[in-house]
Amino acid sequence: MKVWAVANQKGGVGKTTTSIALAGLLADAGKRVLIVDLDPHGSMTSYFRHDPDSIEHSTYDLFLHGGQVPEGLPARLLLETGHERLSLLPSSTALATLERQSPGQSGLGxxxxxxxxxxxxxxxxxxxDSPPLLGVLMVNALAASQQLVIPVQTEFLAVKGLERMVNTLAMINRSRRQPLAYHIVPTLFDRRTQASLSTLRLLQSNYPEHLWQAYVPIDTRLRDASRAGVTPSRHDANSRGVIAYRALLKHLLMQQTAAQVA
Known part of the structure; x- marks a missing residue:
């Protein structure tokens, strides 16, 4: 199983949309795909019409056993998404309490x-899908992953958030046997605005080795897919956003294959 995390220490950058779009495209291609919602806000869970405020069992249950995971528990938590090859490990708002609980427990990472x-x-x-906060949940996401996708909205404040994320990754990599490869993905790009254009140039200048050399444009069809509760590629396979995510998926698969060969 290939495991990817989608994370940024700034919210509102297209993290959940990126996770679901990539997962949907993989599932469309015949792959069996699991999406894991580790964000207490539960945007991914809500996307597929499950309520993180009232859901009875969620990824929170996985953290209640002193760092151990009872046999069979993850499988019992799986929920349907409406896509026959896409399953969800849902979030709940209870995950927000983990940061207060974790200092007294070891082995939760x-x-x-x-x-x-x-x-x-x-x-x-x-x-x-990782929360926009450095803590036990993000540490879990990064520790479990083979590749990291960092969506960055093409505006100045998002670039400052990227700096924090890259610093966090450097810290995490010191405890990993193999450094976690990461790919920066410009999102919500609007070529009509100077902010988007200048931010994209800044990313190209500062992160040439890790930057995906394209971008995900602003596309209302992505919002429409969320409203309908279906993956973007099933809502409109030829929308600008889906075309961009299809190119990103091809890039990520090629990068992972190259890393395995090396």
């Missing part, structure tokens, strides 16, 4: 890794 190990044979890909 590998809970998601242990959970995915139980599901390894059931899925070809897993994509983890």
């Amino acid at each position: 590998l809970v998601i890794s242990k959970s995915l190990a139980q599901l390894w044979g059931q899925f070809d890909h897993a994509i983890i």
Whole structure:
């Protein structure tokens, strides 16, 4: 199973949309895909018409066993998404309490890794939607992943958030046996605005080795897909946003293959 995390320490950059768009395209291609919602806001869970405020069981349950994951628990938490090859490990607002609980517990940083190990044979890909906060949930997402996707809205404040994310990744990589590869993805790009154009140039100048050399444009069809509760590619396979995400997916798959060969 290939495991990717989608993360940024700034919200509102297209993180959940990126996770769902990539997952939907993989599922359309016949892959068995798991999406993992680790954000207490539960945007991914809400996208597929599950309520993170009232859901009975969620990824929060995985963290209630002292760093261990009871056999069979992850499989019992899986929910349907309406796409026959796409399954969801949902979030709940209870996840927000983990940061207060975690200082008194050890071993919580590998809970998601242990959970995915139980599901390894059931899925070809897993994509983890991480919260915009450095804490036990983001640490879990990064520890479990083989590649990191960092969506960055093409505006100045998002670039400042990217700097924090890259610093966090450098810290995390010091404790990993193999550094986590990361790919910066410009999102919400609007070529009509000077802010988008100048931010894209700044990203190209400052992060040439890790920047995907294209961008995801502003596309109302992505918002329409969210409103309909279906993956963007099933809502409109030829929209500008889906075409961009299809190119991004091809790039990520090629990068992972190259890394494995190396």
